Amino acid sequence: MPPRHQGNANTESVDNYLKAILALSGPEERRASSSSLADRLGVAQASVTNMLQKLATSPLSFVEYERHRGVLLSAAGKRRALEVLRHHRLIETFLYEVLDYPLEEVHEEAERLEHFISERFEERVAAKLGNPKFDPHGHCIPAMDGKMAKQASVPLTELQEQGTFTVDSISDQDAPLLKRLKAQGIIPGARVHVTKGGADDLVLRTSAASKKLHLSRNLAAAVRVRSAH
Amino acid sequence: MPPRHQGNANTESVDNYLKAILALSGPEERRASSSSLADRLGVAQASVTNMLQKLATSPLSFVEYERHRGVLLSAAGKRRALEVLRHHRLIETFLYEVLDYPLEEVHEEAERLEHFISERFEERVAAKLGNPKFDPHGHCIPAMDGKMAKQASVPLTELQEQGTFTVDSISDQDAPLLKRLKAQGIIPGARVHVTKGGADDLVLRTSAASKKLHLSRNLAAAVRVRSAH
DNA sequence: GCCAATATTTAGGCTTGCCTAATTATTAGG
DNA sequence: CCTAATAATTAGGCAAGCCTAAATATTGGC
Numbered sequence: 001m002p003p004r005h006q007g008n009a010n011t012e013s014v015d016n017y018l019k020a021i022l023a024l025s026g027p028e029e030r031r032a033s034s035s036s037l038a039d040r041l042g043v044a045q046a047s048v049t050n051m052l053q054k055l056a057t058s059p060l061s062f063v064e065y066e067r068h069r070g071v072l073l074s075a076a077g078k079r080r081a082l083e084v085l086r087h088h089r090l091i092e093t094f095l096y097e098v099l100d101y102p103l104e105e106v107h108e109e110a111e112r113l114e115h116f117i118s119e120r121f122e123e124r125v126a127a128k129l130g131n132p133k134f135d136p137h138g139h140c141i142p143a144m145d146g147k148m149a150k151q152a153s154v155p156l157t158e159l160q161e162q163g164t165f166t167v168d169s170i171s172d173q174d175a176p177l178l179k180r181l182k183a184q185g186i187i188p189g190a191r192v193h194v195t196k197g198g199a200d201d202l203v204l205r206t207s208a209a210s211k212k213l214h215l216s217r218n219l220a221a222a223v224r225v226r227s228a229h
Numbered sequence: 230m231p232p233r234h235q236g237n238a239n240t241e242s243v244d245n246y247l248k249a250i251l252a253l254s255g256p257e258e259r260r261a262s263s264s265s266l267a268d269r270l271g272v273a274q275a276s277v278t279n280m281l282q283k284l285a286t287s288p289l290s291f292v293e294y295e296r297h298r299g300v301l302l303s304a305a306g307k308r309r310a311l312e313v314l315r316h317h318r319l320i321e322t323f324l325y326e327v328l329d330y331p332l333e334e335v336h337e338e339a340e341r342l343e344h345f346i347s348e349r350f351e352e353r354v355a356a357k358l359g360n361p362k363f364d365p366h367g368h369c370i371p372a373m374d375g376k377m378a379k380q381a382s383v384p385l386t387e388l389q390e391q392g393t394f395t396v397d398s399i400s401d402q403d404a405p406l407l408k409r410l411k412a413q414g415i416i417p418g419a420r421v422h423v424t425k426g427g428a429d430d431l432v433l434r435t436s437a438a439s440k441k442l443h444l445s446r447n448l449a450a451a452v453r454v455r456s457a458h
Numbered sequence: 459g460c461c462a463a464t465a466t467t468t469a470g471g472c473t474t475g476c477c478t479a480a481t482t483a484t485t486a487g488g
Numbered sequence: 489c490c491t492a493a494t495a496a497t498t499a500g501g502c503a504a505g506c507c508t509a510a511a512t513a514t515t516g517g518c
Contacts, residue, residue, distance in 0.1 A: 033465080033466090034465075034466060034467085035464090035465060035466080045465080045466065045467085046466085046467075046468080046469095048466090049466065049467055049468085050467090050468095053467090067466080067467075068465080068466060068467080
């Protein structure tokens with residue numbers, strides 16, 4: 001059979017570009033620069049330009065791209081990116097809840113599998129888990145129609161006042177770091193009392209251990225909190 | 230980072246060639262011909278020759294290949310093929326047992342995912358399932374060390390005598406066909422009484438429905454039985 | 459408003475794995 | 489045992505995605 005050659009299909013690589021654009025655009029949907037994409041994806045800048053040109057040209061038109069001006073997801077692109085994100089977070093939840101993975105290992109596995117599961121798999125996993133709204137890092141799982149709740153949390157590093165907060169989510173980007181947070185009881189849902197809000201040395205207390213904790217900027221940046229109820 | 234370029238790594242494609250060679254070699258470990266591989270993999274013969282040459286040349290040496298004489302798995306190749314087969318069958322079992330997939334859908338999903346799961350995933354799934362020995366089609370799941378029980382069953386089409394048998398396994402290759410077998414109660418473990426052994430029209434009775442069943446050659450070839458206890 | 463620093467794009471190449479068409483081996487029949 | 493049919497290989501190409509190096513835009517500082 002001749003290759004489908006449908007412009008530019010849903011390959012793993014395309015999915016990864018779309019996901020990266022989604023992440024870099026943020027809630028305000030800023031244009032993402034080629035270099036930021038190259039950074040995030042770990043490829044050369046030229047590769048990014050190349051792919052963006054292909055994506056922009058493709059009849060599927062996942063992106064709106066202008067030379068030297070960065071890129072933005074189209075409606076179709078956003079839909080696809082959110083679908084992959086949904087896959088990712090459902091898989092993470094599944095690995096954690098059903099297969100008892102250690103929290104810090106779910107991301108890497110999900111990153112690989114998200115590209116290859118079928119609609120049926122997605123549906124069955126969601127059903128098994130009771131259509132969860134959040135993954136084990138506390139991140140919101142996009143609904144099937146792509147709708148996703150807005151984030152009302154703030155990184156620990158940007159906290160304005162001291163006080164008591166609930167851990168909303170922790171970053172999945174760095175496994176060893178995540179493991180350290182976990183070891184100190186900083187997981188989604190945990191209560192933290194922040195007693196010193198310096199940018200470089202955050203002091204807090206968790207409800208688990210009553211000892212004071214010092215968080216480096218690194219660690220603190222990986223934690224988002226919201227007001228405690 | 231420079232590409233690993235380690236001769237010929239464990240790509241999806243390589244895995245599929247190794248699996249196909251394993252299947253075509255059979256228990257007697259016959260040499261597999263290029264054309265049979267091309268057939269099974271749905272690629273051109275030239276593609277097979279090409280890949281076999283690469284595999285044979287690679288330092289990993291997964292195969293023993295001789296021009297015009299077909300190919301055989303090396304110890305390393307067999308090890309790898311059995312690992313992928315283990316992945317495949319564990320995933321099938323998992324989809325069936327844990328995610329409640331319809332039997333006829335597990336194969337296709339497993340065929341895709343088998344290449345991408347980690348060792349951890351394999352280990353966790355096996356644990357969750359209690360280290361199963363058989364997949365839902367009745368096929369033996371290779372152990373971690375590659376050991377696999379010998380098959381003591383025979384296809385319905387090669388039955389010498391009439392009598393009562395236990396369904397050992399049913400083929401996973403053709404989903405619609407599998408669905409028809411399932412609908413007639415012919416699934417692993419079912420008891421069948423074969424009353425007429427003609428090659429083209431097999432007549433039998435299952436313990437479920439007491440009506441007589443006629444199986445076409447197609448269907449019968451997809452069923453393996455063993456003596457009933 | 460110009461120029462250097464930085465960001466981006468173009469040009470040209472590479473590997474993987476596939477393809478078709480043409481060629482060469484092997485094998486089976488008379 | 490030779491030839492025709494069949495099987496396998498070689499030759500030459502293509503698309504996807506990546507790369508480096510060279511060229512070109514954009515931008516911030518003076």
